[in-house]
């Protein structure tokens with residue numbers, strides 16, 4: 001799963017969720033309703049203000065209903081039509097029609113296509129099909145450092161590197177990139193505390209740990225990781241209330257249930273955190289009226305925290321959810 | 328949210344400057360007049376004009392005004408930033424004026440990262456870092472852990488060779504305000520040990536200075552994870568024995584006084600140190616048990632795992 005900048009996704013609440021009853025269980029129907037409602041809010045100003053995230057949001061919503069066991073909750077044809085309305089001639093995708101191409105949205109597009117098994121449509125509706133898309137992604141690799149840029153402007157980030165490898169593996173086009181260089185780059189991002197950042201020298205951050213591990217996993221090079229040291233750092237992210245933070249001395253946040261949890265799962269250390277406490281924290285962050293999950297109890301729900309809360313629960317085998325692949 | 332300034336915006340459709348442009352409405356949902364509030368109408372209208380100028384690839388002063396209007400309402404719209412940058416460079420616009428406009432925008436929108444990418448493009452083109460560090464100090468007054476700002480700062484240090492231009496002093500200032508600022512610790516590591524073409528780990532004086540610094544900061548707040556990671560990182564990279572930290576760690580957690588532990592990080596460290604000693608397994612086991620049961624019980628499985636990694640007890644220590 002790809003991710004936006006953590007900061008963008010963790011927007012401040014504007015409408016607090018209602019208090020929850022003591023007994024906690026997963027509100028499957030409410031969450032499905034919430035995701036379905038997202039695209040019908042076109043008369044709300046906020047809908048338009050988040051247009052630059054639309055394709056990400058669609059992928060998160062789609063993943064959420066899949067995890068909830070209701071894959072048909074979003075209409076397949078409309079989703080696919082929207083995805084292809086975002087494609088540019090160069091094979092990249094923007095967040096919405098009229099938005100510039102970017103790695104993050106291209107990855108989301110490929111993930112949606114894979115989730116809905118729409119590879120035939122990809123060949124029909126995009127000139128050159130999967131090869132054009134693959135070439136666009138591969139063209140963003142920096143040949144000297146091995147990392148990836150998000151767009152022609154050259155900002156690099158291990159998120160883009162992971163996104164590229166993930167999408168190319170779904171397209172069966174991994175051979176288009178210099179894998180050794182990419183792996184070398186990830187190793188250069190390893191910090192003194194065992195974690196990884198957005199680039200060499202950048203502070204360890206659980207979201208970036210996920211992207212680096214998942215990339216190494218796709219490259220078949222998890223053997224390069226000091227599992228005990230990294231597992232120690234990751235498990236130290238759990239706070240007494242059960243929630244996980246993304247960096248030392250930061251607040252707990254539902255989305256790290258996924259970034260930390262899946263990272264631990266990839267290095268076989270998921271049992272180093274307390275799953276029961278984590279499940280309780282996520283369930284407390286549900287909005288029982290509107291559906292959806294917030295970053296922490298009492299805040300406003302959004303689709304990003306909804307999908308990563310669900311994915312976190314799925315990872316720790318909470319009943320009522322489909323199984324999720326940590327990568 | 329304060330809506331006042333936006334409400335006073337003149338609609339572009341009434342502005343003679345724009346009378347030659349036919350706005351292009353959003354295809355999807357163009358029938359929706361958004362919410363009826365003026366703020367949303369302004370945004371919707373500005374986007375229609377933006378689509379129109381982008382369709383003709385217009386790069387002009389009025390495009391700068393238009394993109395500013397959109398950014399003020401929605402600073403996270405990445406495409407509008409890129410179009411603005413393109414326009415600035417095409418027009419050979421005064422980039423210092425752009426920076427002056429950007430500063431308050433960045434201070435207002437702390438969580439936005441497009442601003443930092445934009446800034447990097449401009450400063451790179453200007454080829455000068457003048458005024459940047461003071462501005463970042465201002466940013467850190469609002470949020471001293473802002474990841475985008477720290478990433479930008481690292482780029483700045485590398486790009487303009489600012490390694491010795493007061494970075495360590497800045498870090499110390501920030502740590503004086505909040506010794507738990509993990510971002511500041513990371514930056515210290517970056518400027519001390521991350522310099523290209525130098526190996527500070529081979530410089531005994533630097534290594535000693537950094538170890539002493541970390542120790543002094545731990546004494547201020549023993550349960551603070553960052554300086555412990557820093558300390559262990561140095562020991563590891565400089566290939567020093569872990570046991571060299573024994574005396575220091577035992578200030579906070581010592582065998583025989585396991586009920587008076589002042590830092591779980593110290594206790595974890597003494598456990599590792601005991602584990603390396605001949606016949607140390609029993610002591611290490613006790614330290615790990617104390618972590619699992621009393622000082623860090625949420626990670627009981629982690630501590631149990633560490634126990635399993637210990638070398639087998641010698642016959643004496645095991646009491647057989």
Ligand SMILES: [Zn+2]
Nearest residue numbers: 010253255295
């Ligand atoms: Zn979050």
